[in-house]
Amino acid sequence: YRENAQRLSRIYRDQPLTPLDQAVFWTEYVIRHKGAPHMRSAALDLTWYQYFLLDVIAVLTLAAGSSVIGVFLILRSIVRKIFSGRRQDTEDLLRRKKRT
Template structure:
């Protein structure tokens, strides 16, 4: 249990070591998206895949 607590404290310290608070980060990214008109450059490429490609059904079909 002691090792678990030490590890939890270590991870918590790493998590809290941020240049900005979570709220500041959320505000920054919200404003960023507004400034850049939806920020299409940050859109996931997975949205352009067909369902067959997204679910890797084409790869599974080749393997099977």
């Protein structure tokens, strides 16, 4: 564990600039590029429901719900077709028994 921690520490500390030099560089970079609008996150232009992907979640939920309802209706139709024939057969048998 100790060797692994030391190895990771060496990797982490192997940086071309010190943290202070990096802060100075990025501050100067933003000043040179007048606020660096090209580095601005596009998420700032999204509406709140797009940012939280609620529009995508709504579409996927509707698609899944429609699929489930469709499968349910198809299965219900198949079951009704299967058992409607049996119901007539049993009704015919009951009528025949009553006649005798």
